[in-house]
Amino acid sequence: MSSNLKVPILSEMLAAGETPDILFWVGCSGSFDDRAKKITKAIVKILNHVNIKFAILGAEEGCTGDPAKRSGNEFLYQMQAMQNITVMNGYGVKKIVTGCPHCFNTIKNEYPALGGNYEVVHHTQLVQELINQGKLTVSGGAFKGKKIVFHDPCYLGRANDVYEAPRDVISKLDVELAEMKRSKANGFCCGAGGAQMFKEAEKGNKEVNVERAEEALELKPDVIAVGCPFCNTMMTDGVKHFNKEEKTKVLDVAELIANANDL
Amino acid sequence: MFSSIIFILLLLASTIFFIKNVKKIKRNILLGKDVQFEGSRKERLKTMLLVAFGQQKMFAKPLPAILHFFLYAAFVITQVELIEIIVDGISGHHRFFREPLGGFYTFVISFIEILSVLAFIGTVAFLARRNLLKLPRLNMKELLGWPMMDANLILIMEIILICFIFMMNGADEVLYNRGMSHASEYGSGSFNFSISKFIGPLIYGGMSDGGLFVIERIGWWGHIIMVFSFLCYLPFSKHLHIVLAFPNTYFSNLSSKGKFSTLDSVTDVVAPNFDTAYQPKTDPNNPQRFGVKDVQDLTWKNLLDAYSCTECGRCTSACPQNATGKLLSPRKIMMDTRDRLEEVGKNIDLNGGTFVDDGKSLLRDYISTEEIWACNTCNACVQACPVNINPLEIIVEMRRYLVMEESQNPSELTNMFSNLENNGAPWQFSPSDRANWVNEA
Numbered sequence: 001m002s003s004n005l006k007v008p009i010l011s012e013m014l015a016a017g018e019t020p021d022i023l024f025w026v027g028c029s030g031s032f033d034d035r036a037k038k039i040t041k042a043i044v045k046i047l048n049h050v051n052i053k054f055a056i057l058g059a060e061e062g063c064t065g066d067p068a069k070r071s072g073n074e075f076l077y078q079m080q081a082m083q084n085i086t087v088m089n090g091y092g093v094k095k096i097v098t099g100c101p102h103c104f105n106t107i108k109n110e111y112p113a114l115g116g117n118y119e120v121v122h123h124t125q126l127v128q129e130l131i132n133q134g135k136l137t138v139s140g141g142a143f144k145g146k147k148i149v150f151h152d153p154c155y156l157g158r159a160n161d162v163y164e165a166p167r168d169v170i171s172k173l174d175v176e177l178a179e180m181k182r183s184k185a186n187g188f189c190c191g192a193g194g195a196q197m198f199k200e201a202e203k204g205n206k207e208v209n210v211e212r213a214e215e216a217l218e219l220k221p222d223v224i225a226v227g228c229p230f231c232n233t234m235m236t237d238g239v240k241h242f243n244k245e246e247k248t249k250v251l252d253v254a255e256l257i258a259n260a261n262d263l
Numbered sequence: 264m265f266s267s268i269i270f271i272l273l274l275l276a277s278t279i280f281f282i283k284n285v286k287k288i289k290r291n292i293l294l295g296k297d298v299q300f301e302g303s304r305k306e307r308l309k310t311m312l313l314v315a316f317g318q319q320k321m322f323a324k325p326l327p328a329i330l331h332f333f334l335y336a337a338f339v340i341t342q343v344e345l346i347e348i349i350v351d352g353i354s355g356h357h358r359f360f361r362e363p364l365g366g367f368y369t370f371v372i373s374f375i376e377i378l379s380v381l382a383f384i385g386t387v388a389f390l391a392r393r394n395l396l397k398l399p400r401l402n403m404k405e406l407l408g409w410p411m412m413d414a415n416l417i418l419i420m421e422i423i424l425i426c427f428i429f430m431m432n433g434a435d436e437v438l439y440n441r442g443m444s445h446a447s448e449y450g451s452g453s454f455n456f457s458i459s460k461f462i463g464p465l466i467y468g469g470m471s472d473g474g475l476f477v478i479e480r481i482g483w484w485g486h487i488i489m490v491f492s493f494l495c496y497l498p499f500s501k502h503l504h505i506v507l508a509f510p511n512t513y514f515s516n517l518s519s520k521g522k523f524s525t526l527d528s529v530t531d532v533v534a535p536n537f538d539t540a541y542q543p544k545t546d547p548n549n550p551q552r553f554g555v556k557d558v559q560d561l562t563w564k565n566l567l568d569a570y571s572c573t574e575c576g577r578c579t580s581a582c583p584q585n586a587t588g589k590l591l592s593p594r595k596i597m598m599d600t601r602d603r604l605e606e607v608g609k610n611i612d613l614n615g616g617t618f619v620d621d622g623k624s625l626l627r628d629y630i631s632t633e634e635i636w637a638c639n640t641c642n643a644c645v646q647a648c649p650v651n652i653n654p655l656e657i658i659v660e661m662r663r664y665l666v667m668e669e670s671q672n673p674s675e676l677t678n679m680f681s682n683l684e685n686n687g688a689p690w691q692f693s694p695s696d697r698a699n700w701v702n703e704a
Contacts, residue, residue, distance in 0.1 A: 028688040037700040058698040062687030072662025078533040109522035154641040159521025189583040194640030199675040202637040205588030
């Protein structure tokens with residue numbers, strides 16, 4: 001079944017003689033992970049709703065190389081990076097929005113050294129910009145008055161000092177925005193970063209995601225909002241660990257906006 | 264005259280000893296590889312002023328920050344009095360600056376006395392929370408033995424030093440009250456120093472003149488001997504941070520914390536596949552090891568970091584892996600780096616200036632692979648450090664060595680690597696399926 005989403009592929013768009021204003025970098029998680037695909041669609045719904053001229057790379061997109069780089073495999077990272085840079089430079093890409101803070105960080109901060117210079121924003125920053133420009137009007141919808149706590153993704157927050165964009169967007173929903181004790185610059189990792197997503201944890205007395213979910217659940221929120229597909233997985237598992245999945249949902253900021261406004 | 268000679272000898276001996284050891288530390292730090300820094304000199308100075316001089320990051324925890332600030336301010340301001348002590352010690356004068364400076368002198372010494380009392384309170388509080396309250400981050404296993412001793416020793420030295428200051432000024436005050444001050448031309452009166460004008464008479468008021476002279480001299484000599492001892496001890500202690508915090512923050516990373524270094528030696532291999540006109544950036548005749556196995560593979564900034572660490576453990580208490588019982592402790596990474604570097608330095612000293620392979624390395628002999636693989640690269644340790652030390656860089660460099668030189672990584676990561684190589688994604692999905700989500704319900 002085909003959805004109503006309009007998702008142009010960059011190569012086809014260019015072949016038709018059109019250029020997009022922005023490239024939507026979907027990321028591996030957003031492309032292949034069933035839960036993360038819903039976030040991807042929420043982002044597309046927002047982009048479609050405001051009629052932004054965007055495109056995706058489709059089959060020409062490859063992993064940014066982030067997990068390889070964080071685990072020390074610089075060869076593999078640079079192979080991935082240069083492949084992506086060659087594709088994007090070939091198409092004259094200038095501005096990128098990513099659905100994942102890891103892709104965001106890698107393309108923004110690490111691609112320039114290899115010849116990839118783009119203006120890169122995280123999707124929460126783009127949504128904030130759209131709201132501020134008056135292109136997107138949001139209301140709280142079903143979330144109105146609900147208690148929402150935002151978990152900072154390390155690669156959006158500490159790594160790039162983006163703390164306000166997601167909070168600003170959430171606050172537009174007329175909700176009670178709660179803060180964990182460890183938030184913003186002192187945010188506590190979900191446990192996925194540094195390629196931990198792809199391996200078993202070392203011996204210890206607790207899983208990092210359980211520790212973090214516990215901290216969030218102490219606030220008894222209706223929603224734990226995240227801005228990263230990996231945080232999403234980790235926090236969802238953490239909430240399940242405490243059997244609270246009925247009471248507390250884990251949702252991406254893009255999903256909050258799309259759901260609240262029936263996009 | 265005799266005391267002047269003793270003083271000059273002590274001053275020279277401790278200064279020479281200090282310089283000799285500082286040179287060794289400098290030599291050790293420069294064993295590290297060169298590194299490029301981003302950001303202008305102005306930005307660097309600003310960071311240094313805010314973070315080191317202004318102790319900006321300490322204030323993330325306000326109470327210890329205030330107590331620490333008392334010690335810091337007392338230490339800095341006391342240097343003014345130290346100048347006088349050195350002048351008096353060499354020349355045989357008593358309170359050399361009192362007459363030329365007049366009221367300003369009274370103000371400065373009074374200020375020092377108030378700060379000394381505050382520093383005394385801070386020191387006692389620090390000893391108490393370390394030894395009685397057993398603050399978790401100050402009682403972790405990497406601190407057992409010498410590090411704990413080092414921390415307590417310096418706090419006790421500080422307390423003794425402050426006691427000597429008040430013995431000196433207190434007894435001198437009483438002597439002056441009686442017209443018996445060392446500086447006979449003063450006549451009789453009060454120095455009017457904020458604290459000692461009260462506690463001097465209170466504690467020493469009943470003592471004989473002879474006793475007071477002895478107490479005053481014990482205070483004076485005790486004070487300066489503590490200062491000389493501190494100078495000699497500093498290069499062996501974690502308290503080197505009082506000096507190195509300044510250069511270390513000056514050379515802070517000023518770019519985004521998420522930006523990891525790009526290895527040019529790798530680019531030289533990878534880039535020609537994409538750009539036939541690519542010019543290599545590194546010298547092919549001088550191949551370098553990928554990543555870090557031992558301290559010589561680190562940059563000199565990493566090594567400066569290690570000497571700047573005062574083992575406060577803010578990094579470790581912010582670390583998600585440490586908080587959940589894993590072996591990784593960013594503080595231990597820094598302590599191990601310094602310990603290994605000192606070992607390498609001693610090896611160089613013993614072997615006439617060159618390092619002779621001792622069969623050991625920072626990785627494995629000091630830092631285990633279990634620690635290295637536990638890291639989330641979340642930058643919490645980097646954020647937490649009050650003097651901008653970066654333990655994460657060392658961890659990632661060691662991963663680079665393990666992966667690229669030894670192919671020793673957790674087996675699940677090998678799967679992830681091969682998926683990336685074959686499918687351009689960390690999981691086993693075909694790249695041609697990447698946009699399938701568009702048409703899925």
